Amino acid sequence: MMAKFEITKRKNGEFQFNLKANNGEIILTSEGYIVKKSAIQGIASVKKNSQQPIRFEKKSSSNEKFFFNLRAGNNKVVGTSQMYKSEANRDKGIHSVMQNAPLAEIVDLTLD
Numbered sequence: 001m002m003a004k005f006e007i008t009k010r011k012n013g014e015f016q017f018n019l020k021a022n023n024g025e026i027i028l029t030s031e032g033y034i035v036k037k038s039a040i041q042g043i044a045s046v047k048k049n050s051q052q053p054i055r056f057e058k059k060s061s062s063n064e065k066f067f068f069n070l071r072a073g074n075n076k077v078v079g080t081s082q083m084y085k086s087e088a089n090r091d092k093g094i095h096s097v098m099q100n101a102p103l104a105e106i107v108d109l110t111l112d
Contacts, residue, residue, distance in 0.1 A: 003100035005043045009110045015039040027096050028079035043106055045078045050101040056094050066090035
């Protein structure tokens with residue numbers, strides 16, 4: 001299975017995308033977008049910015065889990081990772097996004 005961006009629609013009507021790795025696991029999730037075109041632009045931003053290590057913001061949560069944000073050139077968050085139990089796994093997640101995002105296909109799972 002190839003890595004892919006899946007565009008879906010939330011219950012509130014907003015569009016979002018998930019980047020899924022080759023194994024089918026979600027490695028990055030977007031914010032909600034009012035229009036699908038904005039979600040597609042967000043995917044383009046992930047593809048571009050995922051190749052710049054400085055764009056990854058390593059974070060930890062209050063419950064001692066680790067995650068990261070991917071930021072665009074304007075410093076806006078374009079994607080957030082899942083929670084990881086260790087910093088090492090979070091760093092592997094970053095590496096996975098860097099590897100998978102550029103060539104990932106876009107799959108539209110919405111009805112629009």
